[in-house]
Amino acid sequence: MKKSTLLGLLALVIRRDLVLAMRRRADVLTTLIFFVMVVSLFPLGVGPEMDMLRKMAAGVLWVAALLSSMLSLGRLFSADYLDGTLEQMMLAPQSLSMLVFGKMAAHWMVSGLPLVLMAPVLGLQFDMSAQALGVLVIGLLLGTPVLSMIGAIGAALTLGLRGGGVLLSLLVLPLCIPVLIFGTGAVEAVSTGLSAVSHLSLLGALLVLSLVSTPWVTAQALRISME
Amino acid sequence: MLEISNLACSRGDHRLFSGLSFALHPGQIMQVQGANGSGKTSLLRTLCGFLMPDEGTISWCGRDTRDLDEDYYAEVLYLGHLNAIKDELSALENLRISAGLAGIELDEKEALAALRRMGLRGREKLPTKVLSQGQRRRVALARLLVSDARLWILDEPLTALDVGAVALIQELVAGHLARQGMVIFTTHQPLQVAEVEMRSLSLS
Numbered sequence: 001m002k003k004s005t006l007l008g009l010l011a012l013v014i015r016r017d018l019v020l021a022m023r024r025r026a027d028v029l030t031t032l033i034f035f036v037m038v039v040s041l042f043p044l045g046v047g048p049e050m051d052m053l054r055k056m057a058a059g060v061l062w063v064a065a066l067l068s069s070m071l072s073l074g075r076l077f078s079a080d081y082l083d084g085t086l087e088q089m090m091l092a093p094q095s096l097s098m099l100v101f102g103k104m105a106a107h108w109m110v111s112g113l114p115l116v117l118m119a120p121v122l123g124l125q126f127d128m129s130a131q132a133l134g135v136l137v138i139g140l141l142l143g144t145p146v147l148s149m150i151g152a153i154g155a156a157l158t159l160g161l162r163g164g165g166v167l168l169s170l171l172v173l174p175l176c177i178p179v180l181i182f183g184t185g186a187v188e189a190v191s192t193g194l195s196a197v198s199h200l201s202l203l204g205a206l207l208v209l210s211l212v213s214t215p216w217v218t219a220q221a222l223r224i225s226m227e
Numbered sequence: 228m229l230e231i232s233n234l235a236c237s238r239g240d241h242r243l244f245s246g247l248s249f250a251l252h253p254g255q256i257m258q259v260q261g262a263n264g265s266g267k268t269s270l271l272r273t274l275c276g277f278l279m280p281d282e283g284t285i286s287w288c289g290r291d292t293r294d295l296d297e298d299y300y301a302e303v304l305y306l307g308h309l310n311a312i313k314d315e316l317s318a319l320e321n322l323r324i325s326a327g328l329a330g331i332e333l334d335e336k337e338a339l340a341a342l343r344r345m346g347l348r349g350r351e352k353l354p355t356k357v358l359s360q361g362q363r364r365r366v367a368l369a370r371l372l373v374s375d376a377r378l379w380i381l382d383e384p385l386t387a388l389d390v391g392a393v394a395l396i397q398e399l400v401a402g403h404l405a406r407q408g409m410v411i412f413t414t415h416q417p418l419q420v421a422e423v424e425m426r427s428l429s430l431s
Contacts, residue, residue, distance in 0.1 A: 004332045012327040023315040084309025085328075091275060093301030093330040226277050 009094050013102030014109075020079075021110040027075065031111045032118060035068040039122045050127045057126035058136060058187035062180050065115050065140060066147060070172065072111040073151040074158075074165045076103065077222065081159050090226065097215040100222070104145075104152050104215065112144035128187075135190045135200070139183040142203040149214040150175050156221035179206060228252045229274075229378060229409060234283035236269050243269050244430050245282070253377070253407040256400065256423055258414065261430035267413040268308070270430065271382050274411065275305045287378075301330060304376035306384055310367040314356035318342055318366045321355060326373050333373055341372040346392065360387045368392075371399050379403060381412035393418070 004012070021028050042060045043053055080086040089099050119140055123133045154172035158164035186199035228251060235245035243266030251257055259267045272278045274285060276292060276299075285292045292299045312321040319338055326333045333341075342351045345365040355363055364387045371379070379400075385393055393416070400410055401420045412418070 004327055004330050008332065009327065009330070012324065016324050019320070020313060020315055079313075082309075083313065084307055084311035085313070085325075087275070087277065087305065087307055087309065088311045088325055088328050090277065091300045091303055091305055092328045093297050095297060099328075227279065 006094050006098055009092065010098055010102045010105075013099050014106045017103060017106030018109065021106070027072065028110050028114070031068050031072050032114045034071055035064050035115050036118060036122065038064040038067065040125065043125050053126040054128060054191070057123060057128050058132070058184040058191075060126070061119055061122060061136060061140075062143075062183045065119070065144060066173070066176055066180060068115065069111060069144065069147045069151060070169050072107070073155045073168055073172070076107055076152055076155040077159050078155075078164075081225075086222065086226065090223070096219040096222065100152065100156075100218045101215040104149050104218075107152070108145045108148040112148050116140045116144060129191070132187050132190050135186050135196045138200060139186045139196075139203060142200065142207050143179045143183045146179050146203075146206050146210045147176055149210040149218075152218045153214055153221055156218045156225060159222070159225040179203065182206070228288060229411075230286045230289075231274075232284055232286075234270075234273070234285065235281040236266060236273055236278065237281055238266075238269060242281075247283070247428075247430075249428060251378075251409050251411060253409060254404050254423075255426060256404055256410040256412075256420060257426040257428055258412060258418070259428050259430065260413075265430040267430060268382055271305070271380050271411065271413065272307075274380055275303060276300070302377045303380060304329065304370065304374045304378070305380045305382075306367060306370070307382045308386075310363055312355050312363060312366050315354060317352045317354055318347055318358070318369075319351045321366055322369050322373070325367075325370055329370070329374060329376070331373060331375065337373065341369045342366070344372060345369045345395070361389060361392065364388055365392060368396065371396075371403075377408050379408065379410045379412070381410065381414075383413055383415070385414050385416045385418065397421075 039061055046052060077086060090096055092099060116137060120133045120137055123136055151172050154168045157171065158168045161167065182199045182202045186196040189196045189199055230250045232248045234247040236243050259270060261267050269278060273280050287295055287299050287302065311325060319342065322338045322342060323333050339351055345368060347362060347365055350358060350362065355366060368384065384396055397418060397420055401423065403410060404420065404423050
């Protein structure tokens with residue numbers, strides 16, 4: 001028997017959540033399929049006017065990513081809450097924030113990363129240029145972890161509430177607006193021939209800010225919800 | 228050792244208990260008794276830090292548990308009404324993960340040995356959703372075998388267990404007390420531990 005280290009515990013939580021996600025594959029696929037569906041409906045609904053589609057591409061992809069990341073948030077802590085694993089996590093001899101960070105990371109790998117990988121394929125439907133696609137992917141890569149992390153705070157606060165799903169979206173969506181603005185702004189900037197660096201830097205700053213603050217805030221919210 | 232002084236706890240507007248004081252020394256075992264709804268589980272959950280007491284302090288080796296935080300949690304093993312096992316994972320995976328969360332890295336051999344001692348031979352690698360209620364409880368109880376926590380907080384550990392398993396739990400508790408561990412528990416079934424004085428605390 002060995003004592004586990006902080007990083008060992010982090011790896012354990014991430015690996016556990018990934019294994020669980022693989023055994024409940026339907027949950028993972030719904031997020032991705034929802035994203036693909038919503039984005040694909042726009043060219044069908046709006047009609048094949050390339051100019052219009054190109055203009056709205058970034059907005060549609062980002063809003064769809066935002067909405068589909070909401071779908072899986074409700075499950076982030078609720079399963080662990082219902083079967084008592086969350087109690088055991090709170091009694092872990094390491095900081096709860098670190099465990100929460102592990103859960104956030106696993107959540108992003110399962111529900112954020114597939115969106116990032118799928119986005120360039122969907123962007124082609126909107127006739128986006130290669131450069132715009134590149135910026136879109138970088139933006140999503142920086143932005144989707146922020147969505148998972150802010151969402152985790154909402155998920156922790158609404159834990160155990162009836163009808164928590166809708167409340168969760170109402171809580172989290174307004175907080176995600178900056179990510180949406182800078183994410184679409186970056187693509188807009190490149191399409192009009194400007195540099196996307198400033199927008200992407202701001203997204204990066206949001207990511208760093210979330211990395212530092214959200215695990216702790218979520219851990220506190222979980223302790224409140226456990227009462 | 229665990230010292231409780233002047234503890235008060237309420238759920239909603241209802242005061243469950245107040246002015247509760249006791250100390251638990253190494254090698255001692257205490258049974259919390261009381262009718263349904265008298266606050267047994269709330270007391271145990273307060274000891275774990277899940278609930279904030281209205282008044283009073285809980286100290287471990289002379290220091291407030293709220294200041295100790297993770298250092299205290301490392302000394303505690305809590306087994307609640309919920310088993311904390313995942314249906315999708317096998318008994319083996321469940322045990323290794325819950326031990327990992329408690330800060331102990333188990334290799335496969337150690338985990339298998341613990342599960343076999345709990346009477347789960349041949350079922351170690353089945354998903355726990357195909358196990359019976361009692362077998363799932365055994366998977367959760369296997370944590371007692373691999374834990375190095377000094378304070379065991381057991382909430383109704385004997386539910387869903389058969390006679391053989393109850394005897395095994397009694398043996399484990401006796402072993403833990405002999406190693407200068409501490410146990411505080413609730414149960415509605417009799418739990419006999421040989422050669423140890425059973426202290427009891429009544430909540431009314």
